Amino acid sequence: MSKNKNIDFSKVAAHIIKTPLQNFVEESYLPYAHYVIMNRALISDDGLKPVQRRILYAMDQLGLTDKKDFIKAAQIVGETMGKYHPHGDASIGDALARMGQDFTLRVPLVDVQGSVGFTTGDDPAAPRYWEGRPTKAAMELTKELKEGAIKMGLNYDGKYPEPPMLPVRWPNGIINGSQGIAVGYSSNIVPHNPTEVMDALIAMVKDPDITIDEIMEIMPGPDMPTGGVLIGYEGVKDYYETGKGTFSIRGKYSIEPGARGTHQIIFHEAPYQVSAEQIISAVDKNKKDKNRFKEISQVKDLSDINNGFKLSVSVKAGANPEVVLSDLFKWTPLEQTFSVNMTVLKDGVPSVNSMKDMLENFIEFRSQCIIDKSQYRLNELNKEIDRLDGIIKVLVDIDKAIEIIRKSEDTKIANEKLQKRFKINDEQATFILSMPLRRLTKSDSLSIQNEIKDLKEEQKYLTKLLKDEKVFKKHLINELEETKKVIADERRTEIINKSQEELKKEAARLRKAAA
Structure with missing residues (x-):
């Protein structure tokens, strides 16, 4: 206390910078508000918050899969913090643990070896004491990263590639829900049953004009990881229709x-x-x-x-x-009221969405992923077919090709001579020169022709996929069906189709009878 008496409090905040409110708002408050909205509180088109997306991407970059060995959670936290998410390790560790809790997420994204708690209220062990890897369901969110489904960006300091979104194959935001408070916005999306959500998506692809009532027949309401009994069903329809509504869950x-x-x-x-x-x-x-x-x-x-x-x-x-x-x-x-507010980022802009909007947003996002992936694959196929065509031309006189390669002074001269002798282009000649001679001499013209035939069949299908709406819809439905098999689960929350008023009257009758 004696030390405090010697402090000259007159010098605390001695240098105060005075600035007009407009300047402060524009230079400080609005950038902060934008950051919180975009990078912390609200889910984006892929249904993930930035920290979740970066954890999943970090695990992908560490080479982790649902089939490989577990690694220390602290290593995942370190990779995420050092390269992609410049925040404290505690917040990343908490997010990682939550992604592995089956009582928090309807479909967990992290497979856990160790303890992150077994029921609500439990504190997870420190990241150095447990191990993790992505679940099979999480692999469905990252498996297409290397297939061109998402255009890569850069991380916060521009040193490492980082995807702005993940090419998700199921709607994490609808199934696992999300909570967040931003500047001027808040969001509270409750979890839903994975099987029912996928069935609703398939129904919507088949019939884009599907009504809310028809959606509710397929997915009748929220499905909490911890089960319970839902009451006040009228509130479910409210948030399905408007994006906002209230209901209650009882133990x-x-x-x-x-x-x-x-x-x-x-x-x-x-x-x-x-x-x-x-x-x-x-x-x-x-x-x-x-x-x-x-x-x-x-x-x-x-x-x-x-x-x-x-x-x-x-x-x-x-x-x-x-x-x-x-x-x-x-x-x-033991009875808890939930106020749903389905505010999400759509093309970077916060908006309140109905359930139909949420499903449509996912279908639109997923469709774009398929288009980008297909176009990327078509470009790869064109290159592969062109290279194989060059090999077939060279195999007509393989001895002459080997002689040119061996006698040329450098790669550039060999490239030019191969182009001139076999009427191939620069790309084909470069590819042939990159092949070991042993592999080139063992190449079989017939097998390469069969390979080209298979690649052209794939090329034909992808071209049709991008041009024919019926083919595209069928492809999307098949994909949704495949993904549903990975995340399917039985409903846990029981729904009682009674209003709050009816339940209050029942309670009053009980008290009257007991009096």
Whole structure:
């Protein structure tokens, strides 16, 4: 404290720079706002936040796949931070751990060896203590990076290539959801069932005029990683139609009779992102501050790594467990309200999207990936066919070709002589000179002709794919079907088609009957 007395506080902020508000907003606040919106809070066309995209790309660049050995999570964090994401290692480590939590993401993107927690509220181990690699589902988000589906950009300091988007084959933003707060914008997209989302996409490709009601028949609502029971169904239709709506999730339970008139209410599933600790704390606080839950003798957290979430509520003898349940849902996080706000970046501009907009955005993005990938492959095919044509011409007199190569003083002279002797172009001659002589002499004209035939068949198909809408749609549907097999899963969240008003009336009837 004595040191503080010697500080000359008159010199704190002694040099204050005065500037007009307009200049401050333009030079400082707007660039900050733009950065937060574009690079931190909102998902973009590929359904990923920048940190998620960069982690996935870093794993790809490290050569990791779902079939290869795990590596330390700290190594993935280091690769991501050093080359692509200039932020603290703690935030990257947290994001990496979340990508491996099956209670956080509906389709996890990181396969974990070690501990990142087994239920909501658990803290993951430090990155040096666990290992990771991409899941099979995550491979579907990066597998086309080397196929020209996305044009590469540069990282933050211009030293390394980095994709501005990933060529995703399934809509991560719709299936895994996203939460973020930016300057002037916020987003809260809830998770949905992967099988249902892929089926809705296929239905929309077949019928672009599909209605919201028809979409809801295929994917009836959100599907949380932690299950639960959805109530207030009218709010689901609201956000499907407008991009904004409210619904609630309750914990899933069973009531077991005990000795001497007691009961146990066992919760096997909690609302999304609600921990057992939060529930117990809410019960204790209500008991102490509001004199509620007199009928409850004990609340126990029985969660473990084998069974996941499990919470036991002991109800005293003579008490009605249904009334206790009603109070638990009313006064604790065992019933949680979700306000959906589907704000995303579309072509770099924040906008609120309906569910149909979200599905259409993915189809549009995926279609462009297919077009870019096909055009890239066509260019490669043209080069391959041209090179093989050159080899066939040379194989007519292979001995003469070898003689030219061996007797030429340098590569440039050999290139010119091969072009003149065999009527081939510079690209063909350069390719032939790059081949080892042993491989050139063992080349078989017939097998090369068959190879050219196969390449031309592929070339013909890709050309038709880019010109014929029916062929393109069929290709897209087949691709969506293939991807669905990788990420398919059963629905976890049960949907009760009752309004909030109906549920309130039921609760009131229970209290009246118990009185």
